[in-house]
Amino acid sequence: MRALFLRDLQLSVRAGGGALTGVLFFMAVVAVIPFGVGPDLDLLSRIGPAILWIGALLSSLLGLDRLFQAERDDGSLDLMLMQDQPLVMTVLVKCLAHWMATGLPLVIAAPVLGLFMNMAPVAIGACALTLLVGSPGITLIGAVGAAAAVALPRGGLIVSILVLPLAIPLLIFGVSATYAAVEEPAPFLPPFLMLTAITLFFAVLGPLAAAFALRAASE
Template sequence: MKALFLRDLRLGLSGGAPLALVFFLAVVATMPFALGPDMRLLARLGPAILWIGALLSTLLTLDRLFQADREDGTLDLLVASGHSLPLVVLVKVLAHWVATGLPLALGLPFLGLVLGMEPTAIAASMLTFVVGTPAITLIGAVGAAVAVALPRGSLLVSVLVLPLALPVLIFGTSAAYGALSDPAPFAAPFAILAALTLFSGVLGPLAAAAALRSAGD
């Protein structure tokens, strides 16, 4: 599992991770041009802009989560290896998140300053990113596993994952906005966001493993 994690992490850092980060920067950086120079408006919409950018950036890389392994035969070896397939999926998801989701969270403070966000909003958004973005990757793993054997599966991944990831987007932005007004509103949506990640961490690998076995058959 350690070798699999390091392999996927290396492939992610040299493959789609830089593209996802550049896309995230581009989405956030273009918002001031679309919304105008009103810094109060940008600061108020900042958490939503950041979360939308993170969601779209993650969707951009999910189609390669299993597709490359299927093309070179690695996926068949993993399925037939006798190792727990849900555990294999979980390790691959963790490597994907470290390569793509974690850099988005680390780059958030700079983009928060670009949007004129307050330090409290930046800190809250960064915390919600660390807790919430793994859920998007876990949900995306299910969509990627379903589409792995289908032609033009990359388009299907986005169609499948986007509606399922909306609760993560909703509670992530709600928690960030709650931190601006009073500490109390932050706790409830943040707890739900954490619960979504934990629930996805249990159900996502099981569903993705079942889809991969079905694709192999």
């Protein structure tokens, strides 16, 4: 499992730019917002958490189709299916490596981009914390879509279509928790705990569903 984690981490970083591509796309999404809404700093501050979450969600979709594609191309996917190690654990390790290479850099970049959106320090901290908790859930959901589309030659768009609706609850509770941290009457903990619960739910269900999809695709 350790060797698989290190191998996938290296492949995620090198293949297609990995972390750099996601961060650059994240920056591009945030950078074009002021041109669309105008130079109103108060408005940018209000919509900043939603923009950061939407940008991180869209950036996380990049490269999800390659989660199992390398193993499919070189034939090692068949070996993964026949090994003694449970396939669910293999999928979970691959998801962790993918998130470390593509999701964690987005969490690190979020505070810097929050400054561009004129967000308050509390909002920046809350947004980074919610992304840290919620972004693994996007990867775990994406594993299901990537496994379902692994047999398709160009499944990137299909993976995005499958993953995006399922990731909406993460977006809702992530943004709600961030706004609650800024607005005094609204409690931060309930939406944050719901966000954590959704991520944990997909941490269990995602690898199971992805393993089932991989076995179905190989038959």
